[in-house]
Amino acid sequence: MDKITRKAYAKINLGLDVLRRREDGYHEVRMIMQSVGLYDTLTFTRHEEAGIAVVTDKEELPGDESNLIYKAAKLLTDTYGIRQGVHIALEKRIPMAAGMAGGSTDAAAVFHGMNEMFSLGLSIEEMCVLAVRIGADVPYCIKGGTALAEGIGEILSDLPGMPDCFLLIAKPDIDVSTKFVYENLHADCLEYHPDIDGMIRVLSSKELGSVAAKLGNVLETVTVKKYPQVEEIKDFMKAQGALNALMSGSGPTVFGIYDSKERAHEAQGALERAGLAKQVFVTVPVNTGR
Template identity: 45%
Template structure:
């Protein structure tokens, strides 16, 4: 089976407080975009085999796709089969785009079909939660409000189709490091999540783009000035709005017109190592 494993962006990201277990309670609007890895899965007699086009990625139990396959077999008590997974990575690694989480989600979705186990979306998301906070959303896909640690999901109406420019500078950012630097009590600006949800219901792309906000951006941008440089280029090229995705370092801009998007791309080439022009992608799990 071949399956596409799509990236996500954060339209909003608010951190409410730190929990006793070390995680943070968040409130954020997530959106799938049409940038994807391609996974090819094949049944084998036993074991789990991972191959990838990136030589520096682990292919053992350190790879989250491996962990997903192992969890699937263990949860469903499947002992007489194995799986070979070939991952063609296109989503940048450690970029704030859920590249690993979406691979894990794709493995669970594909294996559920290949092994005819008939798990529903909620069951797959509960399984995915054991792998990481973003995995349940990556299983669901589309436009959604994420709460709790990111695992309590409310599906929203599809966001209006928009042109999205993604730009990742040549740095990698640790999510744990950024959350470790965040002082929740010092947050003075937060996204108006409810206003964005209303704008989504009204299909108002201008209000959505102008209201986007990510509280982690100030933390990451303090350490990496390139974040604001990319944002300024996006906005100066005609983006309706521009923010960092997740804990970074990828910055995205929402554009109404292809010409403006291409203008931004040309200006970003000197400071970004990975640049993509994509569209929002609105099919959720039930429609794939």
């Protein structure tokens, strides 16, 4: 097959807890990850001449060796001795520097796309073992769906899918450094920890209100302090009928859970008119893996 197109789905965190900072500098986490219907599109074209070319539709997103797409393609090429070349074109929809794993999910799509294009025969588990070299979120993005992520994010356990609902996603016009957030999080002094085990229990119940009530993200303690507009968007969504709202990842993206498509779209319009965020989407959970 000489041309393949893959979707790279964004994620949100229904729960995010940080247990401690490890001696190697990484943080030990317990997170509940959820794929959503907002996605980037990657188109792979095989070439006889060796080499990797990455082209993006965003000027601020280079296609050079710093791009996780390139890094994933290079890792696969080197590991499996791929002699042919690949051209990868990215159509970017997921907000960047947003806490939605946009770079990681693009890298995950490279594993899927090149596995198929070059008939590597890799299982999901084999791809995940290799992918952690690219980033801690990449193995989850390879699997997708609803999962508990532990360790540095690479130890994954499948969970029951999120109940049907509509998600309002808003990224304010700021970029948040994940490194900054973790460096300013003092895990040993935290007074608040999200109820991750409680969220796992209520996911089995399929009761949307119970799931919404258990949302929690310990990284808000850092990001909201520096960027109060995150809390402002959360409050606005709840005032506009969200069952609850939460920051995703290290932020600044906020998502609100709605039980009505109409109410979610009404809130989207109100949020845009209020000027609180430039990138605003209504989408749904994606509960099946890739």
